[in-house]
Amino acid sequence: MISFIRIQTQEEIKMLAELSSEIWHEFFPCILKEEQIVYMVQKFQSIGALQEQIQSGYQYYIIAYQGEKAGYFGVCPQTDDSLFLSKLYVKKEFRGNGIARIAFKKILEIARNERKKFVWLTVNKYNTQAIKVYQHFGMQNIRSEVTEIGEGFVMDDYVFSLQIK
Numbered sequence: 001m002i003s004f005i006r007i008q009t010q011e012e013i014k015m016l017a018e019l020s021s022e023i024w025h026e027f028f029p030c031i032l033k034e035e036q037i038v039y040m041v042q043k044f045q046s047i048g049a050l051q052e053q054i055q056s057g058y059q060y061y062i063i064a065y066q067g068e069k070a071g072y073f074g075v076c077p078q079t080d081d082s083l084f085l086s087k088l089y090v091k092k093e094f095r096g097n098g099i100a101r102i103a104f105k106k107i108l109e110i111a112r113n114e115r116k117k118f119v120w121l122t123v124n125k126y127n128t129q130a131i132k133v134y135q136h137f138g139m140q141n142i143r144s145e146v147t148e149i150g151e152g153f154v155m156d157d158y159v160f161s162l163q164i165k
Contacts, residue, residue: 001067002065003063004062004106005061005064006059013050015062016072019062019069020041020089021041021045022091023090024045024089025041026092031126031127039150040149040153043150045087056076058074058086060072060073061074061103061106063099065094065097065099068094070099071089071090071100071103073088073089073106074086075111077116078116081117082116082117082118082119082161083110083114083116083118084119084120084121085120085121088103088104088130090103108164117163118162118163118164119162120159121139121160122145122157122158123158124155124156125144125158135160138162139160139161139162140161140162142159
C-alpha cells in the first residue's frame, strides 16, 4: 500500500528535511563529494529552504509504503504549460518495489489537475540509475546544463521532459 502525505505543517516540514538529508547522504556519495552534499542539503532541503519553496508554490509529498516513510517528491507548477519535478527520491531499502513508478503516476495526475502539458526535471549527468528510470517512464533528454549554486559548486545536469497525453 502506497500513500502520499502532502507537506503542510511545520512538523511535516521538519520530518521531510530529516528524510531528505538521510536519503541524500545515503545516495549521493557515489556522485558528489561530501562537502557538496552537505551544502546542497542545507541550501535546498533544510527546514528554512523547504518553507520558502512551499510558500513560493512548491508542493512536497512524503511517499509512505506500508506505513513507513519510503521517499518523497516535490513539484512546482510553472507559469507556462509545465510542471517542474524538483525531487523524486526513494530510500535504498524500498527501491525495487515500484514506488517510483506509482509516485510518477501521482506526479502526472498533479500535472493534469494543474492543466499542464509537460513535466520536466533536471538530473545529474552521472546519476545513471535515475536516468534509466526517467527514460523508462518515457521522458526524453532535451538538453544539458551547468548551473552554479554557490560556494564554488555546480549542478551538471541533463534536462528531461515528458509531454502529458
